[in-house]
Amino acid sequence: MARKLLLTHIDVPGIEGFEVYRQQGGYRAVEKAVKTMTPDDVVEEVKKSGLRGRGGAGFPTGMKWSFLAKPEGVARYLVCNADESEPGTFKDRYLMTKIPHALIEGMIVSSYALGANTSYIYVRGEMMPQIRILEKAIAEAKAAGFLGKNILGKGYDLEIYVQPGGGAYICGEETALLESLEGKRGNPRIKPPFPAVAGLYGCPTVVNNVESIAATVPIINDGGEEYAKIGIERSTGTKLISASGNLVKPGVYEIELGLPVEEFIYSDEYCGGIANGKRLKAVVAGGSSVPILPANLVFKTANGENRLMTYESLADGGFQTGTMMGSGGFIAYDEDQCIVRNTWNFTRFYHHESCGQCSPCREGTGWMEKVLHNIESGKGSMEEIDLLWDIQRKIEGNTICPLGDAAAWPVAAAIRHFRDEFEWHITHPEEAQKRNFGLAHYAEPRQPVV
Amino acid sequence: MIVTFSADMLAQFAEIVARYPEKRQKSALLPILHIVQAEYGWLSVDAMDKVAAYLAIQPIEVYEVATFYTMYFLEPKGKYVLEICRTGPCCLVGAERIIKHVENRLGVKEGEVTEDGLFSWRGVECMAACGFGPVLQIGPDYTFYENLTEDGVDQLLEQLKEKAQQI
Numbered sequence: 001m002a003r004k005l006l007l008t009h010i011d012v013p014g015i016e017g018f019e020v021y022r023q024q025g026g027y028r029a030v031e032k033a034v035k036t037m038t039p040d041d042v043v044e045e046v047k048k049s050g051l052r053g054r055g056g057a058g059f060p061t062g063m064k065w066s067f068l069a070k071p072e073g074v075a076r077y078l079v080c081n082a083d084e085s086e087p088g089t090f091k092d093r094y095l096m097t098k099i100p101h102a103l104i105e106g107m108i109v110s111s112y113a114l115g116a117n118t119s120y121i122y123v124r125g126e127m128m129p130q131i132r133i134l135e136k137a138i139a140e141a142k143a144a145g146f147l148g149k150n151i152l153g154k155g156y157d158l159e160i161y162v163q164p165g166g167g168a169y170i171c172g173e174e175t176a177l178l179e180s181l182e183g184k185r186g187n188p189r190i191k192p193p194f195p196a197v198a199g200l201y202g203c204p205t206v207v208n209n210v211e212s213i214a215a216t217v218p219i220i221n222d223g224g225e226e227y228a229k230i231g232i233e234r235s236t237g238t239k240l241i242s243a244s245g246n247l248v249k250p251g252v253y254e255i256e257l258g259l260p261v262e263e264f265i266y267s268d269e270y271c272g273g274i275a276n277g278k279r280l281k282a283v284v285a286g287g288s289s290v291p292i293l294p295a296n297l298v299f300k301t302a303n304g305e306n307r308l309m310t311y312e313s314l315a316d317g318g319f320q321t322g323t324m325m326g327s328g329g330f331i332a333y334d335e336d337q338c339i340v341r342n343t344w345n346f347t348r349f350y351h352h353e354s355c356g357q358c359s360p361c362r363e364g365t366g367w368m369e370k371v372l373h374n375i376e377s378g379k380g381s382m383e384e385i386d387l388l389w390d391i392q393r394k395i396e397g398n399t400i401c402p403l404g405d406a407a408a409w410p411v412a413a414a415i416r417h418f419r420d421e422f423e424w425h426i427t428h429p430e431e432a433q434k435r436n437f438g439l440a441h442y443a444e445p446r447q448p449v450v
Numbered sequence: 451m452i453v454t455f456s457a458d459m460l461a462q463f464a465e466i467v468a469r470y471p472e473k474r475q476k477s478a479l480l481p482i483l484h485i486v487q488a489e490y491g492w493l494s495v496d497a498m499d500k501v502a503a504y505l506a507i508q509p510i511e512v513y514e515v516a517t518f519y520t521m522y523f524l525e526p527k528g529k530y531v532l533e534i535c536r537t538g539p540c541c542l543v544g545a546e547r548i549i550k551h552v553e554n555r556l557g558v559k560e561g562e563v564t565e566d567g568l569f570s571w572r573g574v575e576c577m578a579a580c581g582f583g584p585v586l587q588i589g590p591d592y593t594f595y596e597n598l599t600e601d602g603v604d605q606l607l608e609q610l611k612e613k614a615q616q617i
């Protein structure tokens with residue numbers, strides 16, 4: 001199960017530089033693609049691999065590529081989404097810091113497949129150090145003839161530029177990202193038209209996550225069919241998981257899709273268990289936007305099957321008893337953590353980050369934040385729990401972009417699985433206030449851990 | 451604050467504008483604002499107007515952007531702005547304690563400047579380092595500090611004070 005494709009050489013000294021990366025077999029995928037394959041061949045391999053977008057939505061990458069419109073004489077763009085701002089997610093920053101050439105190589109292969117001659121990597125502005133790292137890697141690749149004019153003498157031209165954002169979670173949404181890249185506020189666009197038809201500067205554009213783009217390198221090196229053999233069913237390949245919260249060894253792990261969640265949390269190869277010998281209370285498996293799961297639904301699905309790290313298994317049971325793979329931001333909560341406070345914190349985040357275009361999102365997130373703060377500080381009433389439920393339901397599905405849903409789902413899941421903890425805050429106003437700032441033993445932990 | 455862009459800055463601007471197709475120079479707005487802020491510490495109206503003139507766009511187009519994104523400062527800040535992550539995952543490992551500690555040590559509220567003009571602090575949202583929390587960053591280079599403790603914060607503040615004296 002310990003198959004690695006992206007982080008294979010992570011511990012090799014100097015792997016962040018071109019020389020060592022090349023010695024370890026780097027840029028073979030560019031050579032193979034540009035010298036021996038047509039762009040359509042590359043798209044075909046990515047389709048065969050079954051790779052699904054690693055940015056959160058899990059949309060098949062090869063299929064997305066095949067939707068790209070190709071009108072005569074119009075430029076096409078590949079834009080890499082390195083905005084990484086979803087709370088709980090830190091794999092892209094890690095990859096770009098440690099092995100920047102893995103992204104640059106993937107950018108070249110992917111741009112070639114799409115027929116793009118200019119590609120941009122949109123990096124969140126706070127990642128200035130990573131921007132410098134990527135710019136250096138680009139210069140190195142260019143000096144070695146893998147970028148620029150007439151790559152490897154095969155007549156293909158490509159320039160890659162790094163673009164900083166300005167600090168806004170919403171710019172991770174692909175159309176907001178494109179607006180931002182055009183020098184505007186990050187307001188998501190109404191779709192259709194989709195970026196594949198009218199994206200950057202109104203031209204056909206593909207937006208892909210850092211990890212999706214990096215994954216094209218092993219796919220081209222080994223072939224799509226080989227890649228598809230890794231993993232389970234429609235969850236092929238490996239996935240970078242960002243593990244945070246109350247774990248013995250938080251960090252970024254590359255897993256083969258299909259790893260049991262229990263093994264991921266407790267095995268020494270991965271997170272090494274819950275910190276300080278505490279019990280697990282809950283898990284957010286795919287970044288702050290996905291529903292939280294109480295411990296009793298983390299290791300087993302409602303049907304009693306082992307819960308696996310796959311798109312399908314994590315979603316098993318729908319939102320009633322399941323969650324989503326999302327971006328792979330895996331947050332573990334120990335028995336001392338307060339779910340109400342965490343939900344308030346996330347809601348505050350979404351309110352802060354709402355672009356403000358749609359009233360359900362702009363007003364609803366602010367309203368939920370206030371109500372949650374009330375309840376958390378012991379000033380709430382039982383009716384307010386129902387009110388919260390009502391607000392989140394009215395946001396979901398009624399907005400231009402999925403940020404509205406992303407704000408609604410965590411609230412719904414917290415009430416669904418931890419209603420007693422919300423009620424506890426209301427029935428114990430004094431204790432709730434006293435412990436307002438600290439981390440306290442509130443409700444009973446959901447379930448002794450297996 | 452009235453500003454004049456140096457030849458070096460103008461050269462950087464030109465290099466950025468060349469990254470985009472013709473007539474798409476507005477794409478350079480966010481990167482150029484970062485350069486301007488790194489130089490002057492914040493974005494004055496005059497600085498924004500001059501960026502607008504440079505890019506041949508309306509001043510309002512610059513204000514819109516500068517007010518939308520959280521990284522741009524529209525008023526002067528301390529020399530070192532400590533930006534501490536306040537989002538969920540970091541709170542699980544003590545970010546709220548660190549924020550309180552910074553506030554106590556600096557003796558100023560969020561967004562305010564210490565009397566010596568050296569420090570400001572503010573809470574920011576998830577900085578994509580949740581597994582290494584609590585974390586803080588300091589612009590304009592966005593130097594990153596991970597796995598923060600109260601002692602670590604104290605040491606950092608001392609280091610920054612010394613650094614400020616050397617300059």
Ligand SMILES: Cc1cc2nc3c(=O)[nH]c(=O)nc-3n(C[C@H](O)[C@H](O)[C@H](O)COP(=O)(O)O)c2cc1C
Pocket residue numbers: 052053054055056057058059061064081082083084085086169170171172173174175207208209210212213401402403406
């Ligand atoms: C509010 C919001 C924030 C998002 N943030 C990110 C992000 O930081 N990084 C990312 O790759 N995708 C993010 N996405 C998903 C993108 O819109 C898009 O689906 C993704 O970049 C496509 O790449 P993929 O197909 O390779 O996953 C976000 C979506 C939404 C609605």
Ligand code: SF4
Pocket residue numbers: 170187188353354355356357358359361362399400401402403404
């Ligand atoms: S859902 Fe929220 S973030 Fe998305 S477009 Fe509407 S207001 Fe903006």
Ligand code: FES
Pocket residue numbers: 087088089535536537538539540541575576577578579580581583585
């Ligand atoms: S929550 Fe602090 S870095 Fe992600």
